[in-house]
Amino acid sequence: MTEYEQLSEKNSQKAFEIIDILRIKQLWQKADADINLVGSLKIGVLAKHRDIDFHIYTRELNVQKSFAVIAEICSHPQIKKCEFTNLAATEEACFEWHLWYEDENKDLWQIDLIQIKKGSAFDGYFENVAAQIKQTMTSEQRRTILKLKFTTPDDIKISGIEYYKAVIQNNISDLPSLLKWREKNNFAGIIEW
Secondary structure, three states: OOHHHHHHHHHHHHHHHHHHHHOHHHHHHHOOOEEEEEHHHHHOOOOOOOEEEEEEEEOOOOHHHHHHHHHHHHOOOOEEEEEEEEEOOOOOOEEEEEEEEEOOOOOEEEEEEEEEEOOOOOOOHHHHHHHHHHHHOOHHHHHHHHHHHHHOOOOOOOOHHHHHHHHHHHOOOOHHHHHHHHHHHOOOOOOOO
16 A cells, blocks of 8 residues: 555544534435435545535525434534535525534645535535546546545646546646646536546
């Protein structure tokens, strides 16, 4: 196991601890929601950006019910910040919740809880993308993705899907090539797999 794989494993274990501590799954399920892990933690390539991503599906987007669940999660003293964006009237048909959890080392973890209306345009979309990436990605590509994620300077923001497309679909294996590839592709909005 490479150094980057070991670091990713350590961060993943911590992420799952946080999910359990905050009872994220249980609280949303209690509110009659389906909740799915997505993103880098689901794919197995969580690196130095400490983020935990869930997509939550409900029959309706009810602000009061959603705030009630979030209030329960945010009652934990290690939640230090919470942001809400109402995108119910857009194509995304969702509420976006972004929480920041401070662990015992004073490291901040971003927790993105995207509540999506069942049957809307993106119902299941990101779960399918994550499954396709996991199925397609080789062990060597995973190591390359982790190396790139860990070695990207902190002042350069690259989304996970960009790493996956660059490495898996375009055989990019080093940071200079990744940055050149990004310049040529200039992604905006939701990046499709």
